[in-house]
Amino acid sequence: MSLRRSFLPLFLLALSASVAWAAPVGTPQDFAALTVRPSGPEELDLTTGVTTLPQGGEISYREEGVTLVGSFIRYLEGDFIEVETAVVRGDFGTLTSPSLRFEFASQRLRAAQGATFVGEALGLGADTIEIDLKGDVAVLSGGVTSTTPELSGERALIDLSGRQALLVGPYRYQDGPFALRGDAGELLALTWDAAGALSAETQVPAAVRLRFAPFLP
Amino acid sequence: MHFLRSFTLWLLAFWLFASGVVFASCVPEDYAQELTLPGLGVVYTGDFRYNSARDEARLFNGVCFTSAGEPSVTLSAPTMHVAGVQAEPTFVAEGATLTLETFTLFAERLSGNAVGIRLRNLSVMSPQFSGRAVRARYNLERGWTVLTGVSLRLGNFRVESTAAALSANRLVLRNARASTCACEGDGPYTLSAPGVTINLLTGVARIKQGRLEAMGLRVPLNPNLRLLLDGAPGAGGSAVIGGPLLAAPAAPEPVGATIDQGTKVAVPLQLAPWASLELGGAGFAARYPTGLVALLNLNLDRWRAALGRVGPGWRADAIFRTPLAPGLDVDLSTTNRDWRAAGFLHEVALSLNGARRLTQISAELGDTLVLSGQLFGALSRQTLADTLVASPRLGVKGSALYTGAPTPLGTFGLRTETGFTYYPLGSADDQTQLGVKLVPSWRAQSGPLYSAFSFEHQAVLGGSPFAKSLDRLEPKSFVDGSVAWVDDHGSLKLQGRYAFRLAGATNPVRIARLEAARTFSLGDFSTVNRFTAEFAGLLGPADRDIDAFVRAETEFVLASDLELGFKARYDLLPDEAGLKLLEVYASYPLTFSGLTLRPFLGLNAAPLVTGEPLPTVTGYGLSVAVKSCCGTLVASYRLHDESVRTAFDVRLSP
Numbered sequence: 001m002s003l004r005r006s007f008l009p010l011f012l013l014a015l016s017a018s019v020a021w022a023a024p025v026g027t028p029q030d031f032a033a034l035t036v037r038p039s040g041p042e043e044l045d046l047t048t049g050v051t052t053l054p055q056g057g058e059i060s061y062r063e064e065g066v067t068l069v070g071s072f073i074r075y076l077e078g079d080f081i082e083v084e085t086a087v088v089r090g091d092f093g094t095l096t097s098p099s100l101r102f103e104f105a106s107q108r109l110r111a112a113q114g115a116t117f118v119g120e121a122l123g124l125g126a127d128t129i130e131i132d133l134k135g136d137v138a139v140l141s142g143g144v145t146s147t148t149p150e151l152s153g154e155r156a157l158i159d160l161s162g163r164q165a166l167l168v169g170p171y172r173y174q175d176g177p178f179a180l181r182g183d184a185g186e187l188l189a190l191t192w193d194a195a196g197a198l199s200a201e202t203q204v205p206a207a208v209r210l211r212f213a214p215f216l217p
Numbered sequence: 218m219h220f221l222r223s224f225t226l227w228l229l230a231f232w233l234f235a236s237g238v239v240f241a242s243c244v245p246e247d248y249a250q251e252l253t254l255p256g257l258g259v260v261y262t263g264d265f266r267y268n269s270a271r272d273e274a275r276l277f278n279g280v281c282f283t284s285a286g287e288p289s290v291t292l293s294a295p296t297m298h299v300a301g302v303q304a305e306p307t308f309v310a311e312g313a314t315l316t317l318e319t320f321t322l323f324a325e326r327l328s329g330n331a332v333g334i335r336l337r338n339l340s341v342m343s344p345q346f347s348g349r350a351v352r353a354r355y356n357l358e359r360g361w362t363v364l365t366g367v368s369l370r371l372g373n374f375r376v377e378s379t380a381a382a383l384s385a386n387r388l389v390l391r392n393a394r395a396s397t398c399a400c401e402g403d404g405p406y407t408l409s410a411p412g413v414t415i416n417l418l419t420g421v422a423r424i425k426q427g428r429l430e431a432m433g434l435r436v437p438l439n440p441n442l443r444l445l446l447d448g449a450p451g452a453g454g455s456a457v458i459g460g461p462l463l464a465a466p467a468a469p470e471p472v473g474a475t476i477d478q479g480t481k482v483a484v485p486l487q488l489a490p491w492a493s494l495e496l497g498g499a500g501f502a503a504r505y506p507t508g509l510v511a512l513l514n515l516n517l518d519r520w521r522a523a524l525g526r527v528g529p530g531w532r533a534d535a536i537f538r539t540p541l542a543p544g545l546d547v548d549l550s551t552t553n554r555d556w557r558a559a560g561f562l563h564e565v566a567l568s569l570n571g572a573r574r575l576t577q578i579s580a581e582l583g584d585t586l587v588l589s590g591q592l593f594g595a596l597s598r599q600t601l602a603d604t605l606v607a608s609p610r611l612g613v614k615g616s617a618l619y620t621g622a623p624t625p626l627g628t629f630g631l632r633t634e635t636g637f638t639y640y641p642l643g644s645a646d647d648q649t650q651l652g653v654k655l656v657p658s659w660r661a662q663s664g665p666l667y668s669a670f671s672f673e674h675q676a677v678l679g680g681s682p683f684a685k686s687l688d689r690l691e692p693k694s695f696v697d698g699s700v701a702w703v704d705d706h707g708s709l710k711l712q713g714r715y716a717f718r719l720a721g722a723t724n725p726v727r728i729a730r731l732e733a734a735r736t737f738s739l740g741d742f743s744t745v746n747r748f749t750a751e752f753a754g755l756l757g758p759a760d761r762d763i764d765a766f767v768r769a770e771t772e773f774v775l776a777s778d779l780e781l782g783f784k785a786r787y788d789l790l791p792d793e794a795g796l797k798l799l800e801v802y803a804s805y806p807l808t809f810s811g812l813t814l815r816p817f818l819g820l821n822a823a824p825l826v827t828g829e830p831l832p833t834v835t836g837y838g839l840s841v842a843v844k845s846c847c848g849t850l851v852a853s854y855r856l857h858d859e860s861v862r863t864a865f866d867v868r869l870s871p
Contacts, residue, residue: 175267175269176303177252177253177254177302177303178250178251178252178253178265178267178274178302179250179251179252179253180249180251180265181249181250182249186249193270195270197268197269197270198267198269199266199267199268199269199270200265200266200267201264201265201266201267202249202263202264202265202266203264203266203277
């Protein structure tokens with residue numbers, strides 16, 4: 001017992017340097033807001049408090065109902081989560097990206113290096129996708145594209161709770177027989193119903209413009 | 218309110234058209250968005266709203282549609298609603314402009330699908346006409362527009378019709394009523410017709426079975442009337458082409474052959490679609506008895522009849538014709554002509570008639586053969602020189618007309634007629650009659666040079682107890698020839714006829730004539746000069762039917778005002794030699810307010826030369842032009858050169 005006590009400071013020191021935690025795979029580690037399911041070892045840097053899941057895993061952020069899955073994860077609860085080869089699922093839909101970061105303070109998911117977003121009615125790809133979980137808005141920037149409906153645009157703003165979106169020009173939108181296009185800065189309003197049936201409108205309704213005003217120049 | 222909206226739309230349409238702002242085709246660069254409608258075409262629009270749940274789109278801030286097919290259709294409107302965008306698109310627009318090949322329709326409301334486009338309360342504009350219609354339907358496949366409730370301004374005419382069919386170069390009106398009146402209402406007269414076809418390239422309207430309606434009377438128009446809608450150049454009014462406006466002077470005889478009653482001036486009044494009454498006078502020329510015309514003409518399917526008074530006397534003719542097979546029919550007829558020249562004829566007849574036209578009987582020659590035949594039986598009666606002749610007539614007739622194809626040596630033809638008639642009650646000399654006629658002919662043209670030659674020979678065996686006016690044939694044999702030079706300014710013609718055999722003829726030279734005509738024009742002044750010399754009377758024994766004379770005529774026309782002519786005739790026959798005619802005739806318009814009178818008078822001064830105290834009147838006439846809100850009505854009558862000319866025309870005031 002004393003031996004144990006005499007080893008305790010040493011043990012803690014060693015831990016503070018680097019600890020290979022051989023926890024069983026798939027065992028959930030519950031924190032205050034996150035439920036973490038690692039796919040392999042879980043490494044905690046005691047000096048920074050950052051946890052690394054080198055073989056990835058799954059983190060559920062219960063407060064926002066978001067689940068992040070990736071092949072490599074770093075996180076510091078209350079501060080950030082970084083995921084590589086990420087798939088994020090939530091009420092808003094699914095976000096996939098080679099590289100993704102979640103900031104707790106701003107409640108924003110930011111996917112870079114090319115990301116895709118699949119929502120209730122739209123499936124879009126973009127250079128970067130930023131999802132504001134608090135504001136319920138997804139902002140897609142640079143090379144926004146989709147195949148169903150066939151569209152492209154400079155930016156896209158998606159209301160994650162309101163079934164409406166804005167495509168910012170230069171844009172092109174093709175749905176069956178009609179092809180819509182807009183120059184730089186021109187907007188196309190997209191709305192959809194519960195069944196996911198899309199409506200497109202080149203003259204943006206005032207309510208839609210107001211909803212996305214903070215994200216427009 | 219509705220009127221105001223329609224008027225505004227019309228004004229807008231007119232302004233757009235007059236200012237050349239006609240949407241001939243869409244300019245895609247002018248529109249931000251485009252919509253491809255499967256099977257229909259492409260729609261360009263400024264703004265666009267599409268609802269996929271309902272599969273409908275609303276296009277606004279300017280819409281322009283171009284159809285996919287040929288001919289191309291362009292449609293523009295401020296807004297458009299499209300339903301069934303992905304499936305079977307249909308569209309609706311208000312205040313729409315539809316531009317077809319040569320005309321534009323402006324509609325208060327327009328709807329369409331892959332089959333066609335429907336329009337309501339629309340204006341029609343084209344270079345040739347303008348107006349309104351209650352509805353229109355455009356067939357995308359056929360390229361035809363059908364309008365209903367039509368009211369148009371066509372040249373000088375204001376036209377209303379129940380329906381109209383419009384294509385690129387043709388407008389066909391059904392049940393049309395037209396007037397040239399600028400005032401409200403129908404005006405003092407209207408023209409109406411069940412069918413009018415207008416060639417929009419030439420501006421010529423072809424009117425079938427038209428009527429002139431005035432003061433409750435309906436007068437048939439020339440049955441194949443053609444009107445130049447924009448009027449004759451310089452005349453400022455409508456012009457009737459190739460015939461008179463009214464049918465009267467040229468009305469075809471409803472029954473049987475045309476009755477020779479001299480010049481006839483009559484007005485046929487339409488009593489019903491199947492009945493007309495012809496009223497007037499006939500025989501306004503030498504050698505014909507002058508008389509009233511009051512003839513009831515009936516035309517009932519297969520029955521036709523003419524009952525009443527004609528120039529020479531009373532007439533009651535009727536015919537029932539029924540077809541048996543193509544080119545074969547049966548006639549049952551009665552003919553009653555109670556005057557001397559007709560031999561006071563009364564007859565009932567039954568005949569079987571057949572005719573067949575064979576073209577290219579020899580494919581290499583490209584020739585034509587027309588065959589016809591008749592088998593008949595009749596009960597006939599004539600009173601000839603106070604002697605009654607009555608007998609049945611049983612006979613057969615046949616004819617063949619062969620026309621060769623044109624060759625470098627000219628066109629050859631051959632006509633033959635053969636008839637055999639049996640008269641059971643005739644005397645021994647005239648119980649049978651066989652007639653054979655043979656007419657070979659040749660005609661040719663080389664540039665302005667025309668020539669023709671024919672020989673006619675008729676041989677007769679036996680004879681008819683009836684007169685020539687019915688069926689009596691006489692042997693005859695003569696040759697005809699002519700050579701003419703015709704160009705744009707005049708003509709020169711030599712004509713001759715020599716009879717080897719002709720009943721009652723003493724001089725075998727029947728015609729030996731030289732005719733020349735020349736026209737000169739200089740600005741508003743023009744002159745027509747004619748010269749005729751007939752020498753037949755000098756080339757043989759005296760013959761009461763053969764003349765010899767020299768005639769010269771010069772006629773001056775100064776613009777449309779002064780008409781002045783001189784004519785002289787010098788007879789050459791030894792017994793009658795001398796100046797017979799030294800005529801001056803003139804016509805000049807006298808204008809009072811709204812009324813223009815143009816009297817015509819011709820006087821022969823030759824009697825003064827021969828010692829008579831006064832000249833004789835050779836012609837007279839009057840033309841009256843009355844201005845009204847319907848334009849200028851022109852009616853004229855002229856008797857000159859032993860013929861009567863009447864005219865009725867309508868012109869818009871300049």
